Amino acid sequence: MRVAVVGCGAMGAAAGWRLQKRGAEVVCFDRYSPPHEIGSTHGESRVTRTAYFEGPWYVPLLKETFGMWRELEAESKQQLLTPTGLLMIGAPDSEAVVASQAAANEHGLEVKVLDASELRRRYPGHTVGDGEIAVFDPQAGFLRVEAIVSAMTRELNVRRNTKVTGVDPKSDGVEVSTAQGSEMFDAAVIATGPWMTELVPFLPLKVERQVLVWLAIQSGADWFSPERFPVWIREATPQGDVYGLPTLDGLSIKLARHHGGETVDPATVRRTATDADLDPLRLFVTKYLHGVTRHVTRSSVCLYTNTPDRHFAIGLHPESERVAIVSACSGHGFKFAPVVGDIAADLVLEGGTRRDISRLALQRFT
Template structure:
């Protein structure tokens, strides 16, 4: 039996451990905390999943494969993880978000509706729709429960070692056939050959001041909105009928897992309040609760899924850059392919380390954070 050590029990490591276990490997998963926990990147009640992928249409085949895997996990665990209620990509008709989402949908024959301004206004009362704003409604989309997902994956793995820090890959390498490194924002502590920049992110749950039904999942798909200055905000439908979760995509300070400012203050919330007041109807400036989280960004915001350049029995997954959660089960399956078959039939060319091979392509601020 192939023995594998998995470092990290966020969505990536938990998924790799689940898929490896399913395929007959003997897996030991280590996590420095007790997942699901709120110290890394895989927490906060909800994560958007969508298919008309503005980040690159090469992600779509992986997304098409991931929905059945999320359903498989629900069946195995009895947990409700995936709610399919669509997703809206909002912006001007020429914005990158709208045009690239529409292009990915066209290229892959995805089910989307293109909503002109009036139509968008009429259908989604919670949005304040300016003249010229349009939306792509992605039907193969919705949101996930991250804590339930991680819990469900870990429940499939017999040997999970919680509160166990792995100090180096060498520390777990002997005695196993392969190692999967899925340490999220801590990855630079274990490998120094992925140029990652760790970014602090904040979520706020804003009080709904009127017409709570506008924001319920049935009436209000998760959304991303690009403003004319190319900045992104997003929101997730109200799960409690009282609050709406809002965040800004990127725009956070560069940090490390050791030094991250966990306290959320007015500097964090004021930009979100302004966005809520500008773009949403009936959402107050009062914030019921908040959280901090970390993005692990590559220079081009695409994932890294590759073998270690030093050791072909070590696979590293950094599937974040702020958009990796939805891919969890397929990333885990790819890691299992790489460990058990030495490669994968899925197209992961965009995620290779080679693209950073030329040092000149790596900006200084991406050269790891632990110097």
């Protein structure tokens, strides 16, 4: 079967990788040259975790990804997933703390609850209030985002800098149009991230601008290495949820707010960070981290593509069983990329999937 994959960020690259492994002849199209910094799949690292506060129904999908990351690591001969564990820090009754424990209980995941004094003792980089606790998810870690897209696309036929202007199902296949002309395929996967509504206008997606920032570590602060500093998510006032990762360069750590950004159009979004973006994170480190300065060494603008309920939108096009649609973002999709890619392959090769994706169905928007 000949399959066109439209969009080659995390989801398109993963779909292409899985489709080709399963015997399809794959052509990927991307309007830029992936991995690039214009969509949602850049910025060095992504968090993965298992005690999933966004919904326990994601856990079986997450469990599948770990073997698939190892498979991709073996194929590309490099480390892509670094296990560090994750600290979900907050008040004991906060939504994320409660929901991550509930997801762990429902799926028999081993998590550990740490009180404030244990947290301070083990992780001196965090400033912890007496009333705070953390849920430690030992399976969690971080993923190398650009290296993963490169590994997934290593053996794929990628037509770079080629914008797809139409994906039109016909009785005998799917016509994919670009400025160079039209071409017939047996099936197509649309994974165009923040540009999704150009080709799939019925999805009620909103694109949100998000700023990533790297802040310099104070000299002598040696507790931020991946061996000593798990990835973390923390409820902060007034910033809302903030997350961060260990240092990868020995000089800085990356952190960002989760949501709270402005709604934008990917064609016109401001691509540089301003003080209005950076100040809330500078304020955050002053209050919540020891040994990190307010000095910004690097920043990057990235795009979340949000559904109204912040769960993914995945399924066959309501008007054609030859076309799969994959919008897996809302700010938390990357960790699912390999299994989402395999689901896209299930949909176009087999017409359905054995995985339970009922909560992610397109029908909620049609």
